Amino acid sequence: MAGFRFIDLAKPFLPLIPEVEIPYEKIGFDEKVVYTIISALIYLFTQFPLAGVAKDVGAGSVQDPIYFLRSVFASEPRTLLEFGIFPIVSSALLLQLLAGLKIVKVNFKLRQDRELFQTLTKMIAILQYFLLANVFIFSGFYGENLSVVAIVLLNVQLVAAGIFATLLVEVVDKGYGFGSGAMAVSVVATATSFVADVFGVTQFPVDGDGHREAQGAFINLTQSLRSSHKTYTSAILGAFNRDYLPNLTTAFLVVGLAAVSGWLQNFRIELSIRSTRARGINNVYPIRLLYTGGLPLLFSYVLLFYIHIGAFILIQIVAKNDPSSLIYKLLGGYSSVNNLLYVPQFPLSLLTPSKSLIENLTRQPLTAFTFTAFLVVSSVWFAVVWQGISGSSARDISVQFKEQGITLTGRREQSVAKELEKVIPVASGAGAGVLAVIVATGELLGLKGKGASIVIGITSAFALLELITVDYQQSGGQSALAQVLGAPGGGF
Amino acid sequence: MSSPAPPGGQRTLQKRRQAQSVKDKQQKQTPASSRQAGFGGSSSSVLKLYTDEANGLRVDPLVVLFLAVGFIFSVVALHVVAKVTGKLF
Amino acid sequence: MAKGNTQIERITEAPVEFVKEGAAFVQKCKKPNTKEFSKIVRAVGIGFLAVGIIGYAIKLVHIPIRYLIV
Numbered sequence: 218m219a220g221f222r223f224i225d226l227a228k229p230f231l232p233l234i235p236e237v238e239i240p241y242e243k244i245g246f247d248e249k250v251v252y253t254i255i256s257a258l259i260y261l262f263t264q265f266p267l268a269g270v271a272k273d274v275g276a277g278s279v280q281d282p283i284y285f286l287r288s289v290f291a292s293e294p295r296t297l298l299e300f301g302i303f304p305i306v307s308s309a310l311l312l313q314l315l316a317g318l319k320i321v322k323v324n325f326k327l328r329q330d331r332e333l334f335q336t337l338t339k340m341i342a343i344l345q346y347f348l349l350a351n352v353f354i355f356s357g358f359y360g361e362n363l364s365v366v367a368i369v370l371l372n373v374q375l376v377a378a379g380i381f382a383t384l385l386v387e388v389v390d391k392g393y394g395f396g397s398g399a400m401a402v403s404v405v406a407t408a409t410s411f412v413a414d415v416f417g418v419t420q421f422p423v424d425g426d427g428h429r430e431a432q433g434a435f436i437n438l439t440q441s442l443r444s445s446h447k448t449y450t451s452a453i454l455g456a457f458n459r460d461y462l463p464n465l466t467t468a469f470l471v472v473g474l475a476a477v478s479g480w481l482q483n484f485r486i487e488l489s490i491r492s493t494r495a496r497g498i499n500n501v502y503p504i505r506l507l508y509t510g511g512l513p514l515l516f517s518y519v520l521l522f523y524i525h526i527g528a529f530i531l532i533q534i535v536a537k538n539d540p541s542s543l544i545y546k547l548l549g550g551y552s553s554v555n556n557l558l559y560v561p562q563f564p565l566s567l568l569t570p571s572k573s574l575i576e577n578l579t580r581q582p583l584t585a586f587t588f589t590a591f592l593v594v595s596s597v598w599f600a601v602v603w604q605g606i607s608g609s610s611a612r613d614i615s616v617q618f619k620e621q622g623i624t625l626t627g628r629r630e631q632s633v634a635k636e637l638e639k640v641i642p643v644a645s646g647a648g649a650g651v652l653a654v655i656v657a658t659g660e661l662l663g664l665k666g667k668g669a670s671i672v673i674g675i676t677s678a679f680a681l682l683e684l685i686t687v688d689y690q691q692s693g694g695q696s697a698l699a700q701v702l703g704a705p706g707g708g709f
Numbered sequence: 710m711s712s713p714a715p716p717g718g719q720r721t722l723q724k725r726r727q728a729q730s731v732k733d734k735q736q737k738q739t740p741a742s743s744r745q746a747g748f749g750g751s752s753s754s755v756l757k758l759y760t761d762e763a764n765g766l767r768v769d770p771l772v773v774l775f776l777a778v779g780f781i782f783s784v785v786a787l788h789v790v791a792k793v794t795g796k797l798f
Numbered sequence: 799m800a801k802g803n804t805q806i807e808r809i810t811e812a813p814v815e816f817v818k819e820g821a822a823f824v825q826k827c828k829k830p831n832t833k834e835f836s837k838i839v840r841a842v843g844i845g846f847l848a849v850g851i852i853g854y855a856i857k858l859v860h861i862p863i864r865y866l867i868v
Contacts, residue, residue, distance in 0.1 A: 231764060236762065237769075237770055238767050238768065239761075255774060259777050259778060265781055265785070266788070318741075319741070335763055374787075381773075381776070381780055387759040388770040390758050390760065391759055397757050398758070400755065409853030412851055413857065480829075480830065483829070483830035484828070484829055486823070507754070509754055607742055607745070607752055608741075608743075608745035610745075647819070678846060681755075682845075684755070
């Protein structure tokens with residue numbers, strides 16, 4: 218197979234894969250806002266229950282094995298978006314990583330190669346939707362003994378929803394919206410789930426007596442304080458402690474994590490620069506601590522997802538979660554909790570933060586070390602590799618400096634790259650490490666994935682906000698939306 | 710004071726060769742990502758997937774948005790059919 | 799034997815080195831001051847909540863539909 222490359226696999230499918238057109242003319246600022254938000258909202262609307270799921274799903278059957286990974290990938294169990302944006306994000310991250318490490322050979326200077334690479338990314342995303350759909354179908358997650366019609370229908374729904382999710386992301390990516398579609402979806406989904414957890418008004422039955430409680434922790438508190446069957450103390454205690462629905466403790470933790478990541482986002486080293494063309498023009502060039510933003514964490518969670526899906530296939534489909542089987546003994550099995558969740562047992566539990574801090578300390582004390590170590594190591598590794606391959610490495614930036622006629626104060630032009638090389642990889646690695654420790658702490662306190670998703674959501678929001686600000690300034694601040702909202706816009 | 714080296718000669722040749730080899734090296738080094746090649750794509754903190762237009766089935770973005778909504782309503786319809794007929798599957 | 803030792807040393811040294819460099823970097827970093835930080839928090843917080851409320855409104859549309867079909 219001389220000369221055959223991995224990306225050539227996409228060649229026969231090139232004419233078949235739907236492709237969003239590149240905009241003919243420049244899209245205005247307002248239009249971009251509308252496209253971004255509408256795409257993300259349609260994505261949210263797609264989180265709709267699947268048709269064809271057996272009615273008796275629930276007690277005693279297969280439960281959700283990846284509940285603590287879901288909010289990171291904006292996925293919801295037994296809906297069309299069972300896997301959220303995971304297949305899209307994972308295929309993009311992994312392929313770009315492999316191409317950057319030259320394991321997959323792509324010549325990014327050639328248009329043909331870039332097109333093939335992009336189509337391959339999309340194909341692998343859709344293929345993953347299909348494979349994951351069937352893993353879940355044959356594990357019995359949608360009910361045992363499904364008819365052939367039901368299996369086909371579930372496949373069609375899950376894969377079609379996946380294709381639409383891919384296309385929605387593509388609409389934003391291609392320049393109709395701001396920055397990255399996957400990140401826009403992630404921000405909107407995180408924000409929505411936060412609002413639902415705190416202010417959600419939907420009522421759920423919580424006990425046999427027909428009492429109902431609101432989903433939102435804050436709404437629940439006000440309701441409980443006014444209700445007749447609870448004392449003030451029990452209402453307040455319940456609002457902070459309930460574990461069947463979101464409680465105020467998690468809400469405060471999430472807000473805290475968001476604040477910390479927003480604070481870290483503004484850690485930076487300011488290198489002073491000067492123009493090589495004109496004298497006396499001095500400025501600063503900031504290098505952020507979070508140089509790679511939330512992407513390293515996203516990568517760590519992609520790895521976690523693969524590990525847990527792999528384990529789920531082995532334990533549930535191969536070994537039927539049977540405690541006497543060899544696989545169960547080697548990997549650990551699942552125990553059903555509240556008829557909702559599948560909680561992994563030792564040793565799989567080493568990579569699963571528990572539902573509460575107390576359980577973490579008493580039942581799986583090792584997890585605190587293994588889970589944190591896993592997040593830190595994988596994030597830092599990714600960050601250091603990614604800063605080198607993503608077109609923002611020290612060398613790329615020194616080239617940019619040269620083009621714009623600037624240099625670091627007190628350095629010759631030739632040594633700029635060397636100087637930046639001392640700063641950028643350290644910043645990326647340290648930033649990713651700090652962020653990983655914060656997320657691990659949050660998760661070990663029992664946030665069930667909400668910690669990771671808020672940190673990724675906030676860092677993504679900052680990355681997008683930066684693009685939006687630049688765009689706004691380039692458009693000369695001519696935005697009807699900004700005027701309506703009364704915002705001076707791009708304030709920082 | 711020694712006379713300056715004459716123009717041309719060994720040194721200049723060497724210098725030229727060196728410059729040439731550096732240039733070659735730079736050209737041979739293929740970029741690691743589409744942004745490094747200067748064509749958009751993921752940056753250090755933004756993950757981008759689709760930036761080029763491949764020769765696929767071209768669709769308008771508005772068509773995508775409408776089809777996506779249409780798809781969701783077809784699933785709603787599927788639910789309704791399943792409910793009305795009692796047992797479809 | 800000596801070779802093995804240096805290798806092990808290298809493996810254990812790398813993370814220590816990394817932590818040292820990272821900690822030094824974080825210390826050198828310019829941190830946002832309170833005024834700057836509160837401005838950022840307000841802007842991002844309001845944006846985040848606004849987007850979340852719009853998103854939640856969309857999710858609320860699901861409820862009557864779910865009620866109809868279940």
